[in-house]
C-alpha cells in the first residue's frame with residue numbers, strides 16, 4: 001500500500017476550507033489543533049478550516065491518511081483519537097512517506113541536500129512528539145522510527 005502511495009504522482013486531494021464532519025470529537029482530543037493550523041483528512045477530502053498553506057508534501061501526507069481510512073473514515077478517526085499507539089503508527093507512515101517524497105523529489109533540478117532532510121526529520125520528530133498529537137511518543141523514538149521508515153522503503 002505504501003509504495004503505491006509514493007509512486008502515485010497524480011495524488012490530488014479535494015481541498016476544502018471546511019471543518020471535518022467529526023470536528024467536535026477531534027477538538028476534544030486535540031485542543032491544540034486550531035493554534036497549530038492543523039488539517040484533517042476525512043475520506044477523500046482534505047479539510048483545511050484554518051487556511052494553512054497546503055504544500056505538496058503535506059498533500060501527500062494527507063493522501064496516506066485517506067488510504068489508511070479506506071471505506072470507513074469514521075472508524076479510523078475513532079481509533080486515531082482513542083489509541084495513542086495507533087495514532088503514532090499511522091503518523092509514522094504518513095510522515096515517513098512525506099519525508100520520502102522530500103528526499104526523492106528534485107527542486108530546481110537538484111535533490112534537497114541531506115542537511116535539509118535532517119532538518120525536516122528533526123522538525124517532524126518535534127511535532128510528532130509534541131502537544132498537537134498528545135505527546136504520544138518521545139522525540140528520540142519518533143526520530144528513530146522516521147529514519148527506520150525511510151530506510152525500509154529504500155530497500
Ligand SMILES: [Zn+2]
Nearest residue numbers: 061065091094
Ligand atoms: Zn497525519
